[in-house]
Amino acid sequence: MPHACRSTTQPELTALFGDVQQHFLNVIVPLWQGPGWNADMALPYEALDATHQPLPAQRYRAMACARQLYLFSSLIGVVDNADVRAAALFRSLQRHFHDAEHGGWFYSIDAQGKPLDVRKDLYTHAFILFACAHFWQKSGDPLVESTLNAALEIIGRRFATGDGLYEACLERDWITLQTGPLQNPLMHLAEAFLATLAVREDPQTQKALLELCTAMHKHFVDPQYGVLMEKPLGAVDNWYEPGHQFEWYFLLQSSALLRGSKLHGALDRAFAFTEQYGVLQSCGAVRAMLDLEGDGRPRDSTQRIWAQAEYLRALTLRAGSEAVVLRQLQALRQRFLHAGGWHECRDENGEVSRKDMPSTTPYHLATCYSGLAEYLR
Structure with missing residues (x-):
């Protein structure tokens, strides 16, 4: 605008x-x-302290990897070797977090790279979709687009509840945890849908986005004040x-x-x-x-x-x-x-x-x- x-x-x-x-x-x-990058794992540390030392590694989250993939994708052409770092983060996302048995991506791995929290959460999957849309726009790599397509497919097939909303978290094998929908993952899903539509025409994703926003208004917006609650109304x-x-x-x-x-x-x-x-x-x-x-x-x-x-x-x-x-x-x-x-x-x-x-x-x-x-x- x-x-x-x-x-x-x-x-x-x-x-x-x-x-x-x-x-x-x-x-x-x-x-x-530099200090925030674990070259052995090809992953960002979760956090640095005030002196720029990494906090002792207890876990690495797929969501953090995806956010950094977005960061360095956005810096391609601005910062030297941003494309190299983005490509490394994309490979790490697949290597460390993808669940070859059940599909989708784990929430986290431990400091040695073993699966830690193996649940499947919408927040993580939304950020993977968001990051892949941005990286594909910059790289044109067909492997990135295929990962974007896989994320869209699994979100629509596994997380969708049929009323425009999506479950916040599921077991590794997609069994329900009865979490129901939550505002924050749904917001980042809307953000990821918008990022997808910015890089290609996609009628199915556009339909899902419009249905999501309609359902958000119905189930999350307080009728008196118009604010979006963090949990569904009631x-x-x-x-x-x-x-x-x-x-x-x-x-x-x-x-x-x-x-x-x-x-x-x-x-x-x-x-x-x-x-x-x-x-x-x-x-x-x-x-x-x-x-x-x-x-x-x-x-x-x-x-x-x-x-x-x-x-x-x-x-x-x-x-x-x-x-x-x-x-x-x-x-x-x-x-x-x-x-x-x-x-x-x-x-x-x-x-x-x-x-x-x-x-x-x-x-x-x-x-x-x-x-x-x-x-x-």
């Missing part, structure tokens, strides 16, 4: 974005080319997360196919409500979890960098938000980025509460910066 920044904001915003982009390319990405101990509201909003608003849908309309109307209770006006920090009861009181006021990035990305698609985009980019740089990398979390008082840097976070920064680049273009 085209944007027009006010001339008073544009130069400052452009300069600041240049700074954070250079920080990303010169500080964050090299962490995962579930015990339900809540909503501002970061996910903003993430969904961006996906829907940025898609010509989904813009104007009932789900988009609900989240568009609920945007101000989510900001009112989910964003601290004093510093622009996004709260982690809110209850709907009691005027949206916070259930968890942890401030996470990914939610900060998703709010900033969503703001790029809000009319008249130029000054707020600038404010939020300033908040992201000042509160979360530092010379050695980033702060993953701050507590409700604004104190840094996590010193480690997970391998999954650069995905959020990459998608945020992509949205900002489009906005400034």
Whole structure:
């Protein structure tokens, strides 16, 4: 979608974005080319500490591998050898996590590379689909497209519940665990469907995406406030997360196919409500979890960098938000980025509460910066 920044904001915003982009390319990405990369396993470590040392390896997740595959796919042509790293990550995804016996991909392997958590979860499969769509767009490798097709097929055949929704988690052999559908995996599935449609015409995937969004509106959107709950309506101990509201909003608003849908309309109307209770006006920090009861009181006021990035990305698609985009980019740089990398979390008082840097976070920064680049273009 085209944007027009006010001339008073544009130069400052452009300069600041240049700074954070250079920080990303010169500080964050090299962490995962060097100390964050286990060359023996050809996998990223799960996290680095504040001194850039890998945390002791206890597991490697397929989802983390897929997020880094997306990261380096997005950097092909921008960062030297990004194509080589993306190809290595794609091979590792298949070598370490693919279940040759039952199909699909394991959740995790242990430090020695043996299957650890062998359940099949939708979140993982959605990220594999998402990453393969991006890598195929850049590489044109038919093997990547065949993996994309396999992921689509298994999601549709194994996870689908028949009403537009999908099970969150199944046993290794696809026996049900009775988890039912959950918001977050479904959001990333919508993201993966959109990524697939961006690289090819695919009527079946388009139909699945539209049915998913219709079902999300029916089963997850609170009818009074219009926010998306984390569990289906009526579930015990339900809540909503501002970061996910903003993430969904961006996906829907940025898609010509989904813009104007009932789900988009609900989240568009609920945007101000989510900001009112989910964003601290004093510093622009996004709260982690809110209850709907009691005027949206916070259930968890942890401030996470990914939610900060998703709010900033969503703001790029809000009319008249130029000054707020600038404010939020300033908040992201000042509160979360530092010379050695980033702060993953701050507590409700604004104190840094996590010193480690997970391998999954650069995905959020990459998608945020992509949205900002489009906005400034």
